[in-house]
Amino acid sequence: MALKTVTAINIYSDICKGCGICVDACKFGVFEMSTERGKQGYLLPKVVRLENCTKCELCELSCPDIAIEVIGG
Amino acid sequence: MHTLAKKIMREDQFPMVFCPGCGDGTITHLVGIAIDELGIIDDVCTVGGVGCSGWLASIFNVDFFKAIHGRTLPVAIALKLTRPSRKVLVFTGDGDCAAIGGNHFLHACHKNIDLTVVMINNQIYGMTGGQVAPTTPLGSTTPTSPYGKIEPALDLCKVAEAAGASFVSRWTTAHPKQLLRTLKKAIMHPGLAYVEVITQCPVQSGRYVHGSGDPVHLLKWIRENSLTKTQMEKLSPEERAGKMLIGDFLEEIRPEFTAKTYQFMAEVQASKKASVDLGR
Amino acid sequence: MVVASKEGTVKIVQGNGACVEGALIAGCRFYAGYPITPSSEIAEEMARRLPLLGGICLQMEDELASINALAGASWGGWKAMTATSGPGFCLMQEGIGMAASMETPCVIVNVQRGGPGSGQSTAPAQGDVFQARYGSNGDYPMISLAPSDAQEFFDLTIRAFNLSEKFRTPVTILADEMVGHTRESIYIPPVEEIEIINRKYPTVPKDKFLTYMPDPDDLVPPMPAFNDGYRCVVTSQVHTEGGWRADGAQAAKLIQRLIDKVERQIDYITDVESQWIDDADMAVISYGAPMRSAIRAVIDARERGMKVGWMKLRTLWPFPAKQVQEVAQQVKWILVPEMNVGRMVLEVERVAHGACEVIPVPKFGGRCHTPGDIFKPIKETYR
Numbered sequence: 001m002a003l004k005t006v007t008a009i010n011i012y013s014d015i016c017k018g019c020g021i022c023v024d025a026c027k028f029g030v031f032e033m034s035t036e037r038g039k040q041g042y043l044l045p046k047v048v049r050l051e052n053c054t055k056c057e058l059c060e061l062s063c064p065d066i067a068i069e070v071i072g073g
Numbered sequence: 074m075h076t077l078a079k080k081i082m083r084e085d086q087f088p089m090v091f092c093p094g095c096g097d098g099t100i101t102h103l104v105g106i107a108i109d110e111l112g113i114i115d116d117v118c119t120v121g122g123v124g125c126s127g128w129l130a131s132i133f134n135v136d137f138f139k140a141i142h143g144r145t146l147p148v149a150i151a152l153k154l155t156r157p158s159r160k161v162l163v164f165t166g167d168g169d170c171a172a173i174g175g176n177h178f179l180h181a182c183h184k185n186i187d188l189t190v191v192m193i194n195n196q197i198y199g200m201t202g203g204q205v206a207p208t209t210p211l212g213s214t215t216p217t218s219p220y221g222k223i224e225p226a227l228d229l230c231k232v233a234e235a236a237g238a239s240f241v242s243r244w245t246t247a248h249p250k251q252l253l254r255t256l257k258k259a260i261m262h263p264g265l266a267y268v269e270v271i272t273q274c275p276v277q278s279g280r281y282v283h284g285s286g287d288p289v290h291l292l293k294w295i296r297e298n299s300l301t302k303t304q305m306e307k308l309s310p311e312e313r314a315g316k317m318l319i320g321d322f323l324e325e326i327r328p329e330f331t332a333k334t335y336q337f338m339a340e341v342q343a344s345k346k347a348s349v350d351l352g353r
Numbered sequence: 354m355v356v357a358s359k360e361g362t363v364k365i366v367q368g369n370g371a372c373v374e375g376a377l378i379a380g381c382r383f384y385a386g387y388p389i390t391p392s393s394e395i396a397e398e399m400a401r402r403l404p405l406l407g408g409i410c411l412q413m414e415d416e417l418a419s420i421n422a423l424a425g426a427s428w429g430g431w432k433a434m435t436a437t438s439g440p441g442f443c444l445m446q447e448g449i450g451m452a453a454s455m456e457t458p459c460v461i462v463n464v465q466r467g468g469p470g471s472g473q474s475t476a477p478a479q480g481d482v483f484q485a486r487y488g489s490n491g492d493y494p495m496i497s498l499a500p501s502d503a504q505e506f507f508d509l510t511i512r513a514f515n516l517s518e519k520f521r522t523p524v525t526i527l528a529d530e531m532v533g534h535t536r537e538s539i540y541i542p543p544v545e546e547i548e549i550i551n552r553k554y555p556t557v558p559k560d561k562f563l564t565y566m567p568d569p570d571d572l573v574p575p576m577p578a579f580n581d582g583y584r585c586v587v588t589s590q591v592h593t594e595g596g597w598r599a600d601g602a603q604a605a606k607l608i609q610r611l612i613d614k615v616e617r618q619i620d621y622i623t624d625v626e627s628q629w630i631d632d633a634d635m636a637v638i639s640y641g642a643p644m645r646s647a648i649r650a651v652i653d654a655r656e657r658g659m660k661v662g663w664m665k666l667r668t669l670w671p672f673p674a675k676q677v678q679e680v681a682q683q684v685k686w687i688l689v690p691e692m693n694v695g696r697m698v699l700e701v702e703r704v705a706h707g708a709c710e711v712i713p714v715p716k717f718g719g720r721c722h723t724p725g726d727i728f729k730p731i732k733e734t735y736r
Contacts, residue, residue, distance in 0.1 A: 012074055015087050019094035019275075024289040040088060061249035064098035064288070065089060066075045066082075066105075118579045120425075131586070136579035138428060139588035140421065141451050147385070147418040151425030151433075152579060154409050155383065159429075159580055180414040338404040 006053045007072030011045060016067040018042030022059040028052040031059065077105050081114055083134050090128050094288025096246035096272030100193060101129050103249060104162065107256040108133065116160045118152060120145045122169030124200045125274075126193035129164040143173030146181040149188050150330075157331045160260060163190045167208040168198045171229050175207075178229070182236035185264045186330035191256075192229060192267065195274035196282055203277035210315060213282045230269055234323055239264035241323040245271040247296040248319065255321055264329045271295055271317060362541045368532040369394035369436075371503040371539045372462060373402065375510030376434050378541070380549055381460070382408035383433040385422035387415055387441055390474040391530040392464040395436035416441035420448030423459040427452075428587060430578030432514060436462035438530075439472060439481050443488070449523050450489025451589045453611065456521040456565070456574065458552055460513045463525060464533040465692075467719035476719025477530035477642055479692040485525045486670045492608050494615035496524045496622055497670040501644040503537045509667060515550040516622060520615055521573050527669060529692065531642035531721050552576045559583055564596035565607070572614040616671060623673040626665040627680075629655065633662035635686045635735055638677065638701060640666040643690045643722040650727035659735045669697065674704045681705035686734050690714035690722050 009030065016038050023031040023045050030053050034046040053070065060068045074087060082105060091097045108114055114135065121130025123142035130137050140148050149161045170178050170192045181188065197215065198204040205218040207227040214221055233241045240262040244252040252270060259266035273279060273291035280286050283294055299317040300308075308316070364374065372395055376384075384399040386392075396412065403410040409426075413419045419435045426433040437445065442463045452459055467473025468480045481488075485497045496516050500506040506528060517524040555562055555575040564585045567574045577583040586596025591604040599607060615622065629651065630636060639647045644665050654661040664680060666673060681687060681701070687709055689698035695713040702711045714730050716722050 010075075015074070015089075017088070017093035019288045021094060021288055021292065024292070042093065058249065061103065061253070062099060062246070062292075063102070064091060064093075064095050066078050066087075066098060066102045069075045115582070116580060131588075134584055136428075136583070136585045137587065138425070138579075139590065140424075141447055141589045144417060144421040144448070147413060147421035148425035148428075150411075151383065151385065151422040152429045154411075155426050155429030155431045156578075156580060176414055177418055180418070334409060338407065338409075341404045342407075 006050065006055050006070055009047045009050060009053065009059070010069040010071060011047070012067040013038035013044050014040070015065050016042060016044055017065055018044060019064060020045070021062050021064065022068055025058045025062040028054060077102070077109060081105055081109055081134055082132050086132050089132060091125060092276045094273065094275040095125070096195070096270070096274070097125055097129055097193060099246045099249065100191065100270055100272065101132050103253045103256055104129070104191065105133065106253055107260055111257060111260060113160050113260070116158055117162060118159055119162045119164060120149045120152070122165040122174065124166035124169050124198070126164050126166035127169065129191070129193070130162070143169055144177065145169065146174065146177040146188070146190070150181060150184070150186055153187060153331055154334060157335065161188050162260070163188055165190065165192050166199070167192065167194045167196065167206045171207040171227050179232070179236045182233050182238040182265050182267065184330040185237050185239050185327055187263050187265070189260045189266045190268065192269045193272055194269050195272050195278050196226070197274060197278035199274050199277040203281045209278070210282060215281045230267065230322055233267040237265070238267045239323065239325045239327045240266035242267070242321045243269040243271070243317070243319045245295045245299050245319060246273060247292045247299070258324065262324065264327055271299055359543050361543050363538050364541060365536060365538050366503060367394060367534055367536045368500065368503040368506040368528060369464065369534065370398055371507035372436070372510045372526070372528070373398040374539070374541060375507040376460070376514065377402060377406060378547060379432065379511045379514035380551070381432045381434045381514060382406060383423070383426035383431045384408070384435065385411040385413050385419045385426070385433070386435040386437065387413055387419055389438045389441045391466055391533050392436040392438050392462065394533070395462060416444035417448065420445040420452070420461070424448065424452050424455065424457045427457045427459050428579050428585070432458070432518070434460040434462065436464065438464050438466045439468045442481055442484065446484070446488040447490070449525070450491060450493050452523040453489070453493035453495070454589060454591065455587055456576070456611070457523065458517040458521055459523050460510070460517055461523060461525045463527055465527060465529045473719040475530065477692055477721050478717060478719060479527070479529055479641055479696070480717070482527055482669055482693065482696045485527055492612065494522055494612050495670045496520065496522060496615060496668070497527050498524065498667060499527045499640040499669050500532055501641050501665060502532060503535065504539045505667065506532060507539045507541070511547065515548065518550045518552045519573070520618070521552060521576060522615060527641070529641050555583060563594050565592060566594045567610060572610050572617070619671050622671060623668040623676065625667060625673050625676045627663060629662035630664060630680060630683070633660050633684050635659065635661045635688070635731065636664055636680045636684045637661065637688045637690065637727060637731070638664045638666065638680070639690045640669060640697065641692070643692060643727070646722045646724045647690055647727050649724035650731060653724065653728050654731050654735070659731065661731060661735070666697065672700045672704070677701055678704045681708040684709050686710045686712060688712045688714050688727070688730055688734070690716070690727050692716055692721060
């Protein structure tokens with residue numbers, strides 16, 4: 001159950017390298033890998049359950065490319 | 074682009090040079106948060122060594138010196154002494170710090186000079202293609218240890234402590250919140266602050282040492298094999314083999330080299346001896 | 354403590370001590386070095402004097418740390434120097450090339466001793482003169498000065514700092530144990546008479562600053578200090594004008610500019626002294642400690658009616674080609690005494706290009722030429 005509501009989770013698709021760490025880091029199932037590719041050609045994650053986000057920010061802090069930003073909440 | 078990156082990093086360095094899934098970028102972000110929350114950016118300058126880890130120094134929008142291999146610390150020492158208000162952040166790797174730079178590391182710790190040394194430990198020589206490093210685990214096969222590494226991994230935290238560093242910590246990229254908290258303390262610590270960060274290296278140590286190029290798998294390995302003191306104490310000696318000790322090991326206020334240098338300078342100038350020509 | 358006064362002063366010092374006097378007057382306030390005979394007196398004197406002037410003297414753990422500390426201090430905004438001898442000079446080579454590539458002003462003194470290896474710690478030699486030019490990896494410029502007595506060690510140390518600042522390049526001073534340890538009087542001129550040159554500071558706005566954008570007139574980029582707000586990009590790799598890693602064409606452009614920066618100013622940089630060349634049939638060209646014996650030998654030759662002149666190379670690199678070439682075209686013989694197996698004589702031969710006979714007068718094993726050692730080949734050759 002979400003404790004705080006975040007307004008958005010930005011995924012910066014031109015710098016994401018599709019490593020999948022964010023999908024694994026989130027314990028609340030917010031992300032899934034998509035079939036879309038970013039500017040560099042890597043597969044991108046996408047936000048599928050924003051309402052589950054607790055703003056723990058582990059996705060943002062674990063991202064090796066500073067390519068995720070949790071907004072609001 | 075991330076708000077913090079826009080604020081304090083060089084936009085033309087994105088996307089960052091690191092391999093997909095490499096922990097270097099994670100550490101860059103955390104250092105950036107620390108610098109921003111401490112409000113010190115105008116006083117920060119960075120010195121990077123040779124190796125993937127050195128490039129962290131180039132991401133922040135500050136004066137940056139990319140040293141030759143192993144020689145970050147003498148450069149950092151001189152930058153600090155020539156303007157004590159500088160906050161000098163050193164980014165070095167296991168080869169740059171523990172092998173070729175070992176002697177300088179020993180002496181920087183010995184001086185307990187006010188620097189923050191972030192040693193990014195991916196347990197291998199990443200940039201040059203995966204050769205064995207002092208920090209590579211015992212028995213690992215790499216291009217330069219094809220029959221297995223003979224020595225065990227070098228524990229540079231112990232070296233730092235023995236040599237005289239007054240702040241010693243080891244965390245990992247699988248512990249971002251603890252690492253961020255420690256980085257903030259380390260940067261503000263008035264002395265040699267050594268922060269070692271175990272990091273995943275999907276392309277080199279991932280494949281050669283851990284048998285996987287998947288960053289998620291490697292972070293899981295790191296999480297399972299890096300334990301705090303309390304966790305280690307619950308294990309038998311056999312269970313502890315191959316595990317890495319993490320935590321904040323040491324944080325003490327001790328005489329610091331820059332402060333003492335300037336103090337001596339003031340005392341010498343003020344003393345009566347100053348007027349005597351001591352030349353031969 | 355007053356370093357230089359309004360009236361000139363006379364001091365009796367070793368050559369090494371004269372070097373320190375020159376360095377302090379030139380504005381050196383940072384020293385990082387490692388003790389090595391016969392240069393240690395420089396470090397010891399710096400350790401006593403620098404704190405009195407608000408400077409910092411460090412004994413580092415080795416020469417590798419020393420040269421790299423110089424680079425840090427220079428980018429920190431201070432004038433920096435080290436002193437060493439042959440074995441330590443070898444260890445500094447990577448750092449010297451790095452400083453040349455990064456265009457970092459600094460002064461490296463090599464009080465040369467017998468080599469090779471640990472060699473002869475307390476005996477003079479001139480075996481490192483080519484190492485000074487070519488010791489580091491890759492292509493880079495070098496300015497090297499060679500004092501032959503304590504007064505010159507004082508004068509040329511000031512000149513070394515000035516050249517280093519003006520051209521933003523490391524400058525090596527190639528002394529030898531004899532020059533370093535001989536105690537004699539030096540004259541320190543009044544402060545106003547001494548020219549001190551400082552590096553150019555940027556004039557563009559901070560957000561327009563590119564770390565390695567040269568001024569078109571002298572090919573030298575202005576240099577701020579770290580934390581002055583310019584966000585310098587200083588990397589040991591070959592780099593673009595912005596400071597970032599360069600591709601092939603940009604790398605070649607940088608290397609060419611570094612070479613041109615110094616070579617185009619060869620007339621300004623090279624500095625020789627000569628006497629009795631105008632009517633000479635023979636010239637003795639030398640540098641460092643042997644020069645003093647050479648001058649004595651030439652005086653003896655003149656007294657016996659031989660038309661011999663002398664030329665002292667106070668600059669070894671860039672090699673004073675024009676000056677030596679003029680001599681070669683005029684005389685029948687050039688003798689080159691040096692305390693090595695024959696090094697600068699190769700440069701003399703190169704620029705003489707067959708115009709006259711060039712005769713090496715080597716002496717090695719840790720002993721300097723006596724006037725007789727040089728007079729003998731003069732007498733045997735002169736016809």
